[in-house]
Amino acid sequence: MTKQPSLYAFPTVNDLASALRAYVIHCQEAGLARHGVFKVAVSGGSLPKTLAQALLPPPASEADTVKWDRWEIFFADERAVPLDHPDSNYGLLKAELLDKLPAEAGQPTVHPIDVEVLDDTQELADRYEQALVKSFAGRDSVRLPIFDLLLLGCGPDGHTCSLFPGHELLRETTAWVAPIEDSPKPPPRRVTLTLPVVNHAVRVAFVATGGSKAEVMKRIFDADGDGLPCALVNEGTGERCSWFVDNDAVVGVGYPRRPFNL
Numbered sequence: 001m002t003k004q005p006s007l008y009a010f011p012t013v014n015d016l017a018s019a020l021r022a023y024v025i026h027c028q029e030a031g032l033a034r035h036g037v038f039k040v041a042v043s044g045g046s047l048p049k050t051l052a053q054a055l056l057p058p059p060a061s062e063a064d065t066v067k068w069d070r071w072e073i074f075f076a077d078e079r080a081v082p083l084d085h086p087d088s089n090y091g092l093l094k095a096e097l098l099d100k101l102p103a104e105a106g107q108p109t110v111h112p113i114d115v116e117v118l119d120d121t122q123e124l125a126d127r128y129e130q131a132l133v134k135s136f137a138g139r140d141s142v143r144l145p146i147f148d149l150l151l152l153g154c155g156p157d158g159h160t161c162s163l164f165p166g167h168e169l170l171r172e173t174t175a176w177v178a179p180i181e182d183s184p185k186p187p188p189r190r191v192t193l194t195l196p197v198v199n200h201a202v203r204v205a206f207v208a209t210g211g212s213k214a215e216v217m218k219r220i221f222d223a224d225g226d227g228l229p230c231a232l233v234n235e236g237t238g239e240r241c242s243w244f245v246d247n248d249a250v251v252g253v254g255y256p257r258r259p260f261n262l
């Protein structure tokens, strides 16, 4: 078996979405078999829309069912803004996906940031870490939380979560969640899962669509990754990492695509 990340490229976002659904359900079943819940963290940006396209259609069979009531959803990163602010990743996921879940589907447990402490990003990160500690059974007994799946985006600069190229946060080794006050992409004040947490997940799936991603995809896959955050995740997770992209996002990328199968 290859130790490299899998790159799955699809002609359209629709095709991507159905493969992504199959992959997520596969991870869901593995998580449920392991500990009875499915612990997942999701990004903001363009991801929630594609995720909704993948997961909202009704199941084609029993095996194709998204078991929402068994999901525990965290945020891979979040902006230090109220939950109804246009920049909120929670707000985005809510509008694109959570608000559209059919009532009979059952509702996931969702963990937004604690908006009581928006003025203090260190406290915001600490409280989010505490939420992880609670969910993952205690900081003392667990060195790092192990998410069943991380669903991540890739910015045109190669950032993922709120881990930006060249930023000192990439050297964080202790915290599970860290604050950032100088994000180069607005808004500047955010919190993010750290690289050790991302790299410790059972599986990581990136979703990248559109021609604006093609240049950075060449740097991530064909050059030596340039130390870009997405490339560091590729290196840290190897075969546990899968990329779901449309053909536009990988124009000119030489790295071999794999046929999608589970």
Ligand SMILES: O=C1O[C@H](COP(=O)(O)O)[C@@H](O)[C@H](O)[C@H]1O
Residues within 6 Å of the ligand: 042, 043, 044, 045, 046, 047, 076, 077, 078, 089, 152, 153, 154, 155, 156, 159, 160, 161, 162, 185
């Ligand atoms: O700022 C952010 O950007 C990234 C990438 O967004 P995309 O729109 O280029 O997909 C996103 O993954 C992250 O969660 C968000 O906070």
